[in-house]
Amino acid sequence: MITILYSLSYINILVILKTKFWQNNNFNQRNNKVDTMKIKNNLILALDVMSESEAIEICDSIKDHIDTIKIGYPLALAEGLEIINKLKDQFGFKVICDFKVADIDATNSKICDETFKAGADAIICHGFVGSDSVQACLDMADKHGKELFLLTEMSHPGAKMFLQKNAEEIAEMGVEMGIRNYVAPATRLDRLSIIRDIVGDDAFIISPGVGKQGGDGKKTLEYSNAIIVGRSIYEADNPETACENLIKSLE
Ligand code: FNU
Numbered sequence: 338m339i340t341i342l343y344s345l346s347y348i349n350i351l352v353i354l355k356t357k358f359w360q361n362n363n364f365n366q367r368n369n370k371v372d373t374m375k376i377k378n379n380l381i382l383a384l385d386v387m388s389e390s391e392a393i394e395i396c397d398s399i400k401d402h403i404d405t406i407k408i409g410y411p412l413a414l415a416e417g418l419e420i421i422n423k424l425k426d427q428f429g430f431k432v433i434c435d436f437k438v439a440d441i442d443a444t445n446s447k448i449c450d451e452t453f454k455a456g457a458d459a460i461i462c463h464g465f466v467g468s469d470s471v472q473a474c475l476d477m478a479d480k481h482g483k484e485l486f487l488l489t490e491m492s493h494p495g496a497k498m499f500l501q502k503n504a505e506e507i508a509e510m511g512v513e514m515g516i517r518n519y520v521a522p523a524t525r526l527d528r529l530s531i532i533r534d535i536v537g538d539d540a541f542i543i544s545p546g547v548g549k550q551g552g553d554g555k556k557t558l559e560y561s562n563a564i565i566v567g568r569s570i571y572e573a574d575n576p577e578t579a580c581e582n583l584i585k586s587l588e
């Protein structure tokens with residue numbers, strides 16, 4: 338009897354130790370993720386200006402308040418991917434490339450590889466293309482030790498036509514694939530809240546649509562980890578003041 342009890346408690350200890358190991362491991366992984374994407378003032382600048390000189394001028398004026406910028410096709414097509422390292426070197430920013438990658442897996446791999454080689458810290462991909470295409474982006478992000486953001490539902494009115502109908506399944510797919518970073522709209526808080534529920538509190542959500550598209554920054558941050566703001570900052574007469582006022586409004 339004593340021998341049986343002894344063996345049972347030994348097995349119990351092993352089970353507890355194993356569980357703790359996984360908990361710790363997951364905890365460490367989570368910490369790494371959040372650290373990688375720690376964003377000053379929870380504010381990302383969408384730098385959709387059309388020239389390097391304009392980009393530098395804007396960055397120079399907001400550099401004390403923002404440490405993460407998002408570059409999309411407008412600036413990358415106008416100035417080439419070299420703009421990524423130029424802005425990183427000059428301002429020490431983290432750069433998210435908003436290329437909404439949405440192709441077959443083989444092509445997605447190539448797009449992500451080139452973008453990470455050019456210095457991007459993260460890339461945004463579409464989810465509607467399916468798990469094989471998204472997996473290719475995820476594998477390339479892992480290979481480079483960089484981050485992938487999965488776009489679930491977009492912020493503009495047209496997203497209601499097709500994307501919204503599948504956004505929840507896209508988010509579920511992301512969770513099944515182990516994706517930790519998501520893009521979800523600041524313009525529809527009910528939808529943002531649903532997406533947050535699906536991806537869980539440990540996921541990192543960034544949200545475009547604050548300002549010009551009508552979204553409210555402070556309310557968005559009840560569900561998101563950071564807001565993405567473009568025109569309200571870079572089109573302002575004084576981008577630094579616009580940035581400061583926006584940050585105050587988030588308190
Ligand atoms: P602003 N963007 C968006 N909605 O607006 N990446 C999305 O659903 C999405 C995006 C980008 O309106 C948009 O391309 F997935 O001037 C732009 O770069 O504040 C930025 O977010 C919003 O810019």
